[in-house]
Amino acid sequence: SAVISQKPSRDICQRGTSLTIQCQVDSQVTMMFWYRQQPGQSLTLIATANQGSEATYESGFVIDKFPISRPNLTFSTLTVSNMSPEDSSIYLCSVEGPHNFNTEAFFGQGTRLTVV
Amino acid sequence: ILNVEQSPQSLHVQEGDSTNFTCSFPSSNFYALHWYRWETAKSPEALFVMTLNGDEKKKGRISATLNTKEGYSYLYIKGSQPEDSATYLCAIFYGQNFVFGPGTRLSVLP
Numbered sequence: 005s006a007v008i009s010q011k012p013s014r015d016i017c018q019r020g021t022s023l024t025i026q027c028q029v030d031s032q033v034t035m036m037f038w039y040r041q042q043p044g045q046s047l048t049l050i051a052t053a054n055q056g057s058e059a060t061y062e063s064g065f066v067i068d069k070f071p072i073s074r075p076n077l078t079f080s081t082l083t084v085s086n087m088s089p090e091d092s093s094i095y096l097c098s099v100e101g102p103h104n105f106n107t108e109a110f111f112g113q114g115t116r117l118t119v120v
Numbered sequence: 121i122l123n124v125e126q127s128p129q130s131l132h133v134q135e136g137d138s139t140n141f142t143c144s145f146p147s148s149n150f151y152a153l154h155w156y157r158w159e160t161a162k163s164p165e166a167l168f169v170m171t172l173n174g175d176e177k178k179k180g181r182i183s184a185t186l187n188t189k190e191g192y193s194y195l196y197i198k199g200s201q202p203e204d205s206a207t208y209l210c211a212i213f214y215g216q217n218f219v220f221g222p223g224t225r226l227s228v229l230p
Binding site: 008013037039044045046047048049052062096104105106107108109110111112113114 | 211
């Protein structure tokens with residue numbers, strides 16, 4: 005199993021500012037995933053973060069808006085840049101189980117972001 | 121774009137009632153289905169990982185079935201308790217990433 009510590013748990017931010025969310029894993033993992041859940045919507049994958057290479061972004065998400073860092077195998081950050089009220093969401097980081105889709109994934113506690 | 125649906129969107133039941141939810145998904149290119157329970161301000165917690173058509177899994181009062189040919193999974197909770205109150209998510213792995221349903225929010229009233 006993996007334990008993920010995600011910070012902050014919640015924040016209220018002014019539009020136009022940026023927020024950086026951190027995830028620390030208690031073991032080394034190859035890939036970390038960042039998700040967003042907008043109100044009333046499904047969890048949606050933003051990007052996959054690999055150590056030593058640029059993150060891979062899903063359709064509709066761009067690096068300028070959601071820059072990601074992955075300095076080592078246990079840590080990653082997601083920045084929500086130039087925020088607008090539409091960015092108000094829950095953001096989750098995740099890692100896969102040891103056997104990819106055949107075993108459970110593990111998640112952080114989430115960051116509830118409100119942009120005013 | 122793959123679409124995973126869950127119904128109902130929300131549900132209120134009395135303590136002791138049994139209940140069930142549905143996850144529907146396109147059946148082609150299916151690899152695995154995961155069920156998670158997500159309580160407010162906590163991490164989503166895995167309930168079941170299911171890969172084979174006809175799979176049935178049970179953990180205490182909670183069980184799940186999988187039909188990959190018709191593209192659905194049922195989650196059952198027997199004798200609901202207030203601590204079962206949470207959002208229940210299903211996620212389908214199609215070969216690269218997971219696609220999540222919107223969840224079913226369960227409230228169990230004492």
